[in-house]
Amino acid sequence: MLYNIFFYTFAPQKCGQSDSQFNINVKLNKVTKSMLQEKAGEVAGKIWNALNETEGLTQKQIKKVTKLVDKDFFLGLGWLLREDKVAVSEVEGELFAKLK
Secondary structure, three states: EEEEEEEEEEOOOOOOOOHHHHEEEEEHHHHHHHHHHHHHHHHHHHHHHHOOOOOOOOOOHHHHHOOHHHHHHHHHHHHHHHOOEEEEEEOOOEOOOOOE
């Protein structure tokens, strides 16, 4: 997996140079990738447990029960979707998920 990371320097103007930007490609190592997969699995488990006790919940309800932030919620939901464990739909403009 390849990521672009941007570093900005904000130094006094020298020789007419403006703020400079450095682009560095960083490759995630196996340990980091494994840690992300472990976190995704843990978060997916929290969401699955919340949904298991109901006929389905909205995004807000799941986040309230599991105490997840948006980033983690979507990480776990994506995991469950990829594993084909949940069905997702939009109900009255809000995301609704239930176990299959």
